[in-house]
Amino acid sequence: MNKLKTKHRPGTGIYAKGNERIREILTAARTVLMGDGYNGLTMRAVAAEAGVTVGNLNYYYRSKSDLLKDLLEMVIATYLDDFHEIRAQSEQSPEAQLEALLSFIVDDIGSKETTLFFPELWALSNHDDFASENMHELYRKARFEFEGLITEINPGLTKQQTKQLALIVSASLEGLTVFVGHDKPFSRQRNTIGRLTIKGLLDLIRNATADDFAHRQRR
Amino acid sequence: MNKLKTKHRPGTGIYAKGNERIREILTAARTVLMGDGYNGLTMRAVAAEAGVTVGNLNYYYRSKSDLLKDLLEMVIATYLDDFHEIRAQSEQSPEAQLEALLSFIVDDIGSKETTLFFPELWALSNHDDFASENMHELYRKARFEFEGLITEINPGLTKQQTKQLALIVSASLEGLTVFVGHDKPFSRQRNTIGRLTIKGLLDLIRNATADDFAHRQRR
Amino acid sequence: MNKLKTKHRPGTGIYAKGNERIREILTAARTVLMGDGYNGLTMRAVAAEAGVTVGNLNYYYRSKSDLLKDLLEMVIATYLDDFHEIRAQSEQSPEAQLEALLSFIVDDIGSKETTLFFPELWALSNHDDFASENMHELYRKARFEFEGLITEINPGLTKQQTKQLALIVSASLEGLTVFVGHDKPFSRQRNTIGRLTIKGLLDLIRNATADDFAHRQRR
Amino acid sequence: MNKLKTKHRPGTGIYAKGNERIREILTAARTVLMGDGYNGLTMRAVAAEAGVTVGNLNYYYRSKSDLLKDLLEMVIATYLDDFHEIRAQSEQSPEAQLEALLSFIVDDIGSKETTLFFPELWALSNHDDFASENMHELYRKARFEFEGLITEINPGLTKQQTKQLALIVSASLEGLTVFVGHDKPFSRQRNTIGRLTIKGLLDLIRNATADDFAHRQRR
DNA sequence: AATGAATGAGCGTTCATTCAT
DNA sequence: TATGAATGAACGCTCATTCAT
Numbered sequence: 003m004n005k006l007k008t009k010h011r012p013g014t015g016i017y018a019k020g021n022e023r024i025r026e027i028l029t030a031a032r033t034v035l036m037g038d039g040y041n042g043l044t045m046r047a048v049a050a051e052a053g054v055t056v057g058n059l060n061y062y063y064r065s066k067s068d069l070l071k072d073l074l075e076m077v078i079a080t081y082l083d084d085f086h087e088i089r090a091q092s093e094q095s096p097e098a099q100l101e102a103l104l105s106f107i108v109d110d111i112g113s114k115e116t117t118l119f120f121p122e123l124w125a126l127s128n129h130d131d132f133a134s135e136n137m138h139e140l141y142r143k144a145r146f147e148f149e150g151l152i153t154e155i156n157p158g159l160t161k162q163q164t165k166q167l168a169l170i171v172s173a174s175l176e177g178l179t180v181f182v183g184h185d186k187p188f189s190r191q192r193n194t195i196g197r198l199t200i201k202g203l204l205d206l207i208r209n210a211t212a213d214d215f216a217h218r219q220r221r
Numbered sequence: 222m223n224k225l226k227t228k229h230r231p232g233t234g235i236y237a238k239g240n241e242r243i244r245e246i247l248t249a250a251r252t253v254l255m256g257d258g259y260n261g262l263t264m265r266a267v268a269a270e271a272g273v274t275v276g277n278l279n280y281y282y283r284s285k286s287d288l289l290k291d292l293l294e295m296v297i298a299t300y301l302d303d304f305h306e307i308r309a310q311s312e313q314s315p316e317a318q319l320e321a322l323l324s325f326i327v328d329d330i331g332s333k334e335t336t337l338f339f340p341e342l343w344a345l346s347n348h349d350d351f352a353s354e355n356m357h358e359l360y361r362k363a364r365f366e367f368e369g370l371i372t373e374i375n376p377g378l379t380k381q382q383t384k385q386l387a388l389i390v391s392a393s394l395e396g397l398t399v400f401v402g403h404d405k406p407f408s409r410q411r412n413t414i415g416r417l418t419i420k421g422l423l424d425l426i427r428n429a430t431a432d433d434f435a436h437r438q439r440r
Numbered sequence: 441m442n443k444l445k446t447k448h449r450p451g452t453g454i455y456a457k458g459n460e461r462i463r464e465i466l467t468a469a470r471t472v473l474m475g476d477g478y479n480g481l482t483m484r485a486v487a488a489e490a491g492v493t494v495g496n497l498n499y500y501y502r503s504k505s506d507l508l509k510d511l512l513e514m515v516i517a518t519y520l521d522d523f524h525e526i527r528a529q530s531e532q533s534p535e536a537q538l539e540a541l542l543s544f545i546v547d548d549i550g551s552k553e554t555t556l557f558f559p560e561l562w563a564l565s566n567h568d569d570f571a572s573e574n575m576h577e578l579y580r581k582a583r584f585e586f587e588g589l590i591t592e593i594n595p596g597l598t599k600q601q602t603k604q605l606a607l608i609v610s611a612s613l614e615g616l617t618v619f620v621g622h623d624k625p626f627s628r629q630r631n632t633i634g635r636l637t638i639k640g641l642l643d644l645i646r647n648a649t650a651d652d653f654a655h656r657q658r659r
Numbered sequence: 660m661n662k663l664k665t666k667h668r669p670g671t672g673i674y675a676k677g678n679e680r681i682r683e684i685l686t687a688a689r690t691v692l693m694g695d696g697y698n699g700l701t702m703r704a705v706a707a708e709a710g711v712t713v714g715n716l717n718y719y720y721r722s723k724s725d726l727l728k729d730l731l732e733m734v735i736a737t738y739l740d741d742f743h744e745i746r747a748q749s750e751q752s753p754e755a756q757l758e759a760l761l762s763f764i765v766d767d768i769g770s771k772e773t774t775l776f777f778p779e780l781w782a783l784s785n786h787d788d789f790a791s792e793n794m795h796e797l798y799r800k801a802r803f804e805f806e807g808l809i810t811e812i813n814p815g816l817t818k819q820q821t822k823q824l825a826l827i828v829s830a831s832l833e834g835l836t837v838f839v840g841h842d843k844p845f846s847r848q849r850n851t852i853g854r855l856t857i858k859g860l861l862d863l864i865r866n867a868t869a870d871d872f873a874h875r876q877r878r
Numbered sequence: 879a880a881t882g883a884a885t886g887a888g889c890g891t892t893c894a895t896t897c898a899t
Numbered sequence: 900t901a902t903g904a905a906t907g908a909a910c911g912c913t914c915a916t917t918c919a920t
Contacts, residue, residue: 020879039348041260045915057918058880066915118347124399125344128337129258137399138406169400169407170393170418177396180343180356181388187357188388198425198433199389205428206421214417232903236899239904264890277905279891458900477786479698483894495897496901504894556785562837563782566775567696575837576844607838607845608831608856615834618781618794619826625795626826636871637827640863644855647862652855670882674920677883702911715884717912 009068031073036118096154108196117183228287255337315373327415336402447506474556534592546634555621666725693775753811765853774840
């Protein structure tokens, strides 16, 4: 299902050793990206972090852009994996399932990785098409999970209305990152704020009617 | 009131000519930052955009860091100015006032400047203390406007609860940037999604009780 | 007698104010040269030290080279002035007079100014003709003082032999700078070492015979 | 015995090719330093002289300071090597041995390399700790050679007195550099002046008594 | 699969100098 | 006299990338 189109140089990463190197390189790249931002993501820094020479890094990744692509795909794939796992575990009411899902996201926002990675991704997506496409694909898949549950909770909504609600749910939580993420000013209130945000979203989903989606004239 | 501590080289920008150059430089820097991201924000690029030599740019800004500081302060100050203007114009019910304020923010999210600037700021704030402090000061002042209105709408809330609601309001809207911002995949649905998000937030504010803020044990 | 051919821009330094500025600039330049070496002697550094703008500094000195020339001449002239003063005070035996003169030089070597200035001058003289000429003129004048006394002490020597002895006297003392100068490893033994060096030189002068100057074949 | 702690980038200069490049670079750096002084010692100039790109120069030497350190150590080590060779060859009387040693130094002062290098070193040592330390270490080792011979010539001296005489010997010769060095005003009289200086020093050593080192009150 | 060597462009910054006012 | 503004070259250094081995 995950047709991962890896960007490392064709003919490399064939044997176990090379394959492992690639994994080390990508992990190192993630570390560097989170630590110093995209600005600090240099081939040299990645090579040093991975304990590899610059020449060798360029053997696996012919260009920095290729490395970035694989890096983004790897990190994003990781988030999707986590996501699928969570959903599989739930066997409760749709509300409870959605709440659990959103709670998981709030918790995840508190992790260092997520707090540091996503802002880089958001910024990158404004200047890099590849980053933009992959990011939106990630969010699309995440919203897909929400949409199923939203339909169960409020079956009267049209497909598009459901999608719009899913978008709001996703965006509202993402917006918390900068404020309650790891080491952020309100990280200690993450739980309270997260739960309250989720409550508001669940209420919105439950009570939404066609009227709420009507086009209104701007004054 | 706005004690702007500019960072350009002391002794420069005194006459009209120099002062205007500084303005040109900052505008150019903003353009470059939004166009190519922080990564593309080089002294040479700014100088070229401003139609100035590198030497002259360094005459006004001794270091790139100083330039960035003034740039952030300028852009952030602009947002605060807009903000104060909006609030002054309202003489309606608190709900209507808050709705107007949030609608303004949603509209602003649709502007190219905001869509491109804030993700850079979020990313930067993870690696640069100055950016972090100024960003959070901006948001603090924005929330301050919300808090007054929230108190009027729901006077039963404690100070802290009000603050937490204001944070949720701010974060939920900011989160929309990546999805309904300028040239983003859902920018054409910005109005509908924005209004719906605002509705959910207003409902949350109206109906919030002390219970909603209670600490619940995590499993 | 001192036909100081100042190098500052013609037409400047005419009035008292400008003249004083020039003095301030030269003092500042000397401070910078001694503090940071010739390498640190930049127009900007001198201007800052003198409390003057770069533009104004270039008004007085059209080029860095002109400033350096005046600086060298000023500092060297100062040394010559000191020198003449010393000699005038002596009314003792030639040996005592010479000893007093050399003692003065040893003391002077201990001063921060001399310790820092002369090595710069020696290095400069290898790459800058002007510096070389002025330096050697200074030493020539210094040796001239020695030569008169040496002749009195040992009248049997030819003119050239006297000159050669004067050169040895001068060089031997200058060589101490790097070792017993201000803040140098042996600065605390400056007195003992200086006196012993002087003793050796006086003995050499007293006992020198024509034989000592004979050309001997190498190997 | 020579624990040369080279400062070039770790991981470089391993193969013959790289090692030779380093040698070329250091030679080029020496040439530039002697030709244009420390002031003219730029990375670009060294790279050009060595026939290497700036990038490649920085590959071997991460910083100019590292390059300077290796340069100083190399040149200084060369002088020490010469020194040790000379001493080994002598099997004559102590006076003759010392005279030979000092004659060698006088000859060396006449070489272009020494005439140009040492003044730079003296100036540098006033502003650069590394240069200062290495320079004084060089002189310390040189004096060590003298001290042994002085003790043989005049066994009645204390250790400290011997050391002071050695210092005078060293300083007196070094002081000649500026006057009788290569292309200096009195370079043609180097031999005569050198021999006479050496004679004075040998006499001083022979005749020195404890009295000469007594502390005398300054008037 | 991996190394060290090398390139050339570009980075932020400083410099001596010029100029209009 | 003196200022602030401006230039263009050069500085030390880092970068992504290439290449021979």
